[in-house]
Amino acid sequence: xxxxxxxxxxxxxxxxxxxxxxxxxxxxxxxxxxxxxxxxxxxxxxxxxxxxxxxxxxxxxxxxxxxxxxxxxxxxxxxxxxxxxxxxxxxxxxxxxxxxxxxxxxxxxxxxxxxxxxxxxxxxxxxxxxxxxxxxxxxxxxxxxxxxxxxxxxxxxxxxxxxxxxxxxxxxxxxxxxxxxxxxxxxxxxxxxxxxxxxxxxxxxxxxxxxxxxxxxxxxxxxxxxxxxxxxxxxxxxxxxxxxxxxxxxxxxxxxxxxxxxxxxxxxxxxxxxxxxxxxxxxxxxxxxxxxxxxxxxxxxxxxxxxxxxxxxxxxxxxxxxxxxxxxxxxxxxxxxxxxxxxxxxxxxxxxxxxxxxxxxxxxxxxxxxxxxxxxxxxxxxxxxxxxxxxxxxxxxxxxxxxxxxxxxxxxxxxxxxxxxxxxxxxxxxxxxxxxxxxxxxxxxxxxxxxxxxxxxxxxxxxxxxxxxxxx
Numbered sequence: 034x035x036x037x038x039x040x041x042x043x044x045x046x047x048x049x050x051x052x053x054x055x056x057x058x059x060x061x062x063x064x065x066x067x068x069x070x071x072x073x074x075x076x077x078x079x080x081x082x083x084x085x086x087x088x089x090x091x092x093x094x095x096x097x098x099x100x101x102x103x104x105x106x107x108x109x110x111x112x113x114x115x116x117x118x119x120x121x122x123x124x125x126x127x128x129x130x131x132x133x134x135x136x137x138x139x140x141x142x143x144x145x146x147x148x149x150x151x152x153x154x155x156x157x158x159x160x161x162x163x164x165x166x167x168x169x170x171x172x173x174x175x176x177x178x179x180x181x182x183x184x185x186x187x188x189x190x191x192x193x194x195x196x197x198x199x200x201x202x203x204x205x206x207x208x209x210x211x212x213x214x215x216x217x218x219x220x221x222x223x224x225x226x227x228x229x230x231x232x233x234x235x236x237x238x239x240x241x242x243x244x245x246x247x248x249x250x251x252x253x254x255x256x257x258x259x260x261x262x263x264x265x266x267x268x269x270x271x272x273x274x275x276x277x278x279x280x281x282x283x284x285x286x287x288x289x290x291x292x293x294x295x296x297x298x299x300x301x302x303x304x305x306x307x308x309x310x311x312x313x314x315x316x317x318x319x320x321x322x323x324x325x326x327x328x329x330x331x332x333x334x335x336x337x338x339x340x341x342x343x344x345x346x347x348x349x350x351x352x353x354x355x356x357x358x359x360x361x362x363x364x365x366x367x368x369x370x371x372x373x374x375x376x377x378x379x380x381x382x383x384x385x386x387x388x389x390x391x392x393x394x395x396x397x398x399x400x401x402x403x404x405x406x407x408x409x410x411x412x413x414x415x416x417x418x419x420x421x422x423x424x425x426x427x428x429x430x431x432x433x434x435x436x437x438x439x440x441x442x443x444x445x446x447x448x449x450x451x452x453x454x455x456x457x458x459x460x461x462x463x464x465x466x467x468x469x470x471x472x473x474x475x476x477x478x479x480x481x482x483x484x485x486x487x488x489x490x491x492x493x494x495x496x497x498x499x500x501x502x503x504x505x
Contacts, residue, residue, distance in 0.1 A: 034188065035060060035188050036065075037139055042066070045061050048071055048102065060132075069088065094121075096127055112232055132186060133152075147195075147217065148217075149217050151198065152181075152216035155242070157324065158331075162220065163202040164356050168352070172345070173336075175198050178190040182204040198339060205238060208242060208245050215249065216250070218249060218338050219245050219250075219251070219252045221261055224242060226403060251277065252268065252275065254268075279334060291323075294313050296333045298333070312350035324382075333346050357373070363501060364498045366495055369464050371466045372386070373468050373489055374468055378471075387415055392459070394455055395420065395469065396419075398424075399422065399471075399472030399478075400425065419437050420439070421441045422444055453495055468484075
């Protein structure tokens with residue numbers, strides 16, 4: 034745990050007792066703060082007492098005595114309307130912050146205020162890039178603490194130290210609650226429409242993401258989409274952040290880019306012959322597709338700025354096992370490959386998966402996001418048949434009608450059974466059953482992890498299925 038000492042002797046109100054909220058409350062208490070917590074959910078509220086956390090309805094507090102409101106990232110800060118606890122804090126002139134902000138303040142107060150801190154954000158690829166950076170650093174023997182939006186609350190990690198690397202995934206919600214976010218390496222991978230219900234407009238969503246690189250010492254910024262490219266251009270030429278462009282779509286005059294299967298680093302004052310290859314993606318099944326090439330370019334760049342050699346980076350890249358629910362190769366049945374890409378909760382993310390294969394039996398649907406699957410029309414020729422589940426099935430059927438054969442199956446178990454049947458019957462070299470929903474899971478599953486685990490279990494239960502781990 035990282036004790037949050039910046040509020041020692043002060044009163045802090047906390048709303049949201051999920052995993053990060055509980056970790057924040059315990060961190061604040063350990064650091065000497067007087068914490069009172071609340072949650073609208075009775076089930077979440079019940080977790081406080083066993084953890085020794087005092088609770089009270091924050092509407093009954095004397096806010097004149099409160100130093101800060103610690104808000105869980107899932108609670109609305111601005112859109113569609115500020116949560117009632119936020120309104121109370123604003124009325125009293127009390128700052129509203131999150132757990133990432135607490136960590137940043139503790140890092141600056143620690144004995145190692147310049148300890149290595151890599152923060153990663155973007156619409157897609159955050160988790161894979163975060164895990165890949167952590168893996169490369171660990172494979173080189175470094176002390177690595179990985180957390181944030183990827184799973185482990187940041188304040189549950191070990192505290193900053195001069196030789197300890199914190200590699201932290203940051204959602205837009207977390208960045209919005211961290212006004213003094215100041216990583217040593219800040220990464221903005223890409224931007225596309227997402228979470229607009231929580232940020233109001235795409236422009237505001239981009240402004241929030243921009244804050245992560247604006248406070249960084251070194252900023253690695255993707256230039257393969259217009260919003261990220263504009264951010265990089267806006268901050269380029271400054272001493273801080275020192276902005277370095279990253280691309281998986283084209284070779285750059287300088288920066289980090291992908292050339293064929295190679296990840297290349299080229300200084301602005303270097304000739305093309307002096308560019309250095311940091312790693313090769315050939316044969317790395319866990320990093321298939323251009324989107325993963327982009328993730329790898331950022332990870333290699335971050336590792337380089339963390340002091341690793343090209344040899345160390347290349348070795349880490351080759352041995353990356355991948356993440357569950359992100360292009361996870363579950364198994365094969367004959368020639369059929371089953372891929373779990375449950376993390377693809379929007380069209381842009383699903384596009385990355387669809388672009389990796391040619392003969393796809395596509396399982397899609399769930400709780401639709403703005404735009405549905407209309408932006409994926411360019412990939413429809415790769416889809417042999419689609420199997421539609423959840424609330425979005427009707428909408429998706431309308432988009433696919435006359436373009437792609439489809440079947441509205443409703444549930445994941447029926448989708449797996451039907452797609453496996455059809456893929457096995459097809460006379461194709463390597464048919465792929467792909468779960469890449471282009472939707473949130475909340476209509477049928479609590480999160481994408483549970484949805485992906487259900488898919489994995491259904492696939493592994495198929496007669497004659499061989500898990501990928503058993504393949505040569």
